[in-house]
Amino acid sequence: MDYKAQAEAHFHSASFDKSLLPDISGVSISGPDAQARMESFLNAVGNPYLFRVGDVGVHVVFSGTAGDSLQQRICRLLSKFV
Numbered sequence: 001m002d003y004k005a006q007a008e009a010h011f012h013s014a015s016f017d018k019s020l021l022p023d024i025s026g027v028s029i030s031g032p033d034a035q036a037r038m039e040s041f042l043n044a045v046g047n048p049y050l051f052r053v054g055d056v057g058v059h060v061v062f063s064g065t066a067g068d069s070l071q072q073r074i075c076r077l078l079s080k081f082v
Contacts, residue, residue, distance in 0.1 A: 005050035018057035
């Protein structure tokens, strides 16, 4: 399943309503290994690119140099504010 394309289509649709997104604020992720935890997260969230935390809608988008990790991107972002 192409979660990214699905999220983009849903986010840009005329009928988009963030209140209908799954709220992950109460989600508990568990499992013996990373694969099991990822499956637990995907089962709870549905689409990791588009969800909600309380009243805040979250649309995850990555751009830039291919291969950057999320940690590298956050470090680069934070270094701009120092």
